[in-house]
Amino acid sequence: MVVYLDMAATTPTDRRVAELVLEYMTREFGNAGSRTHAYGADALAAVNAARAQIARTIKADASDVLFTSGATEADNLAILGLAEAGRQANRRHLVSTSIEHKAVLEPLQHLAATGFEVTLVSPDKHGRVSPSDVLAAVRPDTLLVSIMHANNETGVVQPIEAVADALHGECPYLHVDAAQTFGRLNRALSHPRIDLISLSGHKIYAPKGIGALIMKRRSGRRAPIAPLMFGGGQERGLRPGTLPVPLIVGLGLAAELAEKEREQRLRKCVAIRMAALEALAPLSPHVHGEEDFGVLPHILSVSIPGVDSEAAMVATKDIVAISNGSACTSASYQPSHVLEAMRVPADVTAGTVRISWSHETQTLPWGLFASRLNDLRF
CATH class of the missing domain: 3.90.1150.10 (Aspartate Aminotransferase, domain 1)
Known part of the structure; x- marks a missing residue:
């Protein structure tokens, strides 16, 4: 074999998670947007419970959890969704690293083609980016710093806490691609200076097709993300479409199990x-x-x-x-x-x-x- x-x-999907997902696919199949009957109310309650399960693992608030199809969509929403705010504030500089996943590098390339300037910081020979190099790249007009928590090819953990410790003021916003670390290195993700966190369910034994963008408040405000899609108003108007309740409850349980075990x-x-x-x-x-x-x-x-x-x-x-x-x-x-x-x-x-x-x-x-x-x- x-x-x-x-x-x-x-x-693979954890057996316990799969059993819960199947239950919500076949028995508790209501639409969380249907508020006129018990099926919809039960689905909405399950979605909100999953938000709380995910949020607890990184000391966030349940309302900070915005469901997506995975970390790729979350990365795109975090980066491209800030573009309009950057234009309005005349902050058109973005800092990231040359070892990011393509889900970060390609949205950055897209913004670079539309008038933004992108600085990519290189790692050392061991694959680790120096926090001082990241911070040296930050300018008065920097809108966003986006740095992965751990590299998906080498597994090398990046110094996101050191970067977060040194950033001051409202800008730049700090985005962390945590596809490989959510459920494994959650303590660092709890840092209060991190504004945005991308995660995928299928990296932590939940089904494919579900993930989240964690949008944490700082000084009472979240990063001014604008929607990339429209229609329906779900997820605070930032991610329209019928919520995949079975996948969401699966992600919630998977997050809880990852932290517990x-x-x-x-x-x-x-x-x-x-x-x-x-x-x-x-x-x-x-x-x-x-x-x-x-x-x-x-x-x-x-x-x-x-x-x-x-x-x-x-x-x-x-x-x-x-x-x-x-x-x-x-x-x-x-x-x-x-x-x-x-x-x-x-x-x-x-x-x-x-x-x-x-x-x-x-x-x-x-x-x-x-x-x-x-x-x-x-």
């Missing part, structure tokens, strides 16, 4: 990482990211000298399912923009694979996996 080791791309999940993922590194050690691997500065324990970005990533995936496809980068760009066969930003040599980039697991990952064929990779070196 092939062991699925691409959890950074997507996770965080420590035991962490211990299991750390143990798996140690076993993987031990098995690969004889092959002199190049591991992206430095453990001392923070790397997500369930993501291992690694290159074996003399082994091409495509060959590695083909040689091991009958035992493991792994990738060589972000799921959103894996079909393009282009060099990783993240590794390029880290100035990783081309041969190391060409050999890099991403292995990612979960707390529920069971039997792991690390010995056989390492043996297959070793065979490719000769």
Whole structure:
């Protein structure tokens, strides 16, 4: 049986979550917008309960939770939704990093084409962005700083708390793409200076197609996001459309379980990482990211000298399912923009694979996996 080791791309839905989702698909199927009967009232109550479940995990208010289809939509709403406020205030400068997900980089590129100026801060060779470099890029006309909490390819954790600590005043607004860290590193996301947080359900064992933009108040006000779509007035007029109640309740439960079980999940993922590194050690691997500065324990970005990533995936496809980068760009066969930003040599980039697991990952064929990779070196 092939062991699925691409959890950074997507996770299976937790059985407990799936059971709840199915109940709301087949029995509690009311429309949360229907307020004239009990079916609608029950659906609305379930949605509001899910908001509270999600908010509690990061010390936010339930009203701060705005449901989206996932982190990609949340990223677009956070960035593009601020554009009009930026134009009106003559704040047309945006700061981000060169290792962001395409869901952040491409909206920034779109704004750059419409008159905004974008500064992208590069990481060091370990994939970590310096908070001082981020702060040095901020100008009086900076509207937004957008920085991911942890990289989806390398797992390297970024210093969002240090950046948040140093930002003062109403602007710039601070947006954090927490697709890989929500449910894992929630303490940092509770920082009061963070204005906007994007998250996806399918990264924390909830279904695909649901996520949220957390819009926290600061000094009594939220970031002045304008809608990108219109019609219906749902989600405070910022995200129209019938609310997917089954997916929302699933995300709420998944968020609650992630916080409740965080420590035991962490211990299991750390143990798996140690076993993987031990098995690969004889092959002199190049591991992206430095453990001392923070790397997500369930993501291992690694290159074996003399082994091409495509060959590695083909040689091991009958035992493991792994990738060589972000799921959103894996079909393009282009060099990783993240590794390029880290100035990783081309041969190391060409050999890099991403292995990612979960707390529920069971039997792991690390010995056989390492043996297959070793065979490719000769």
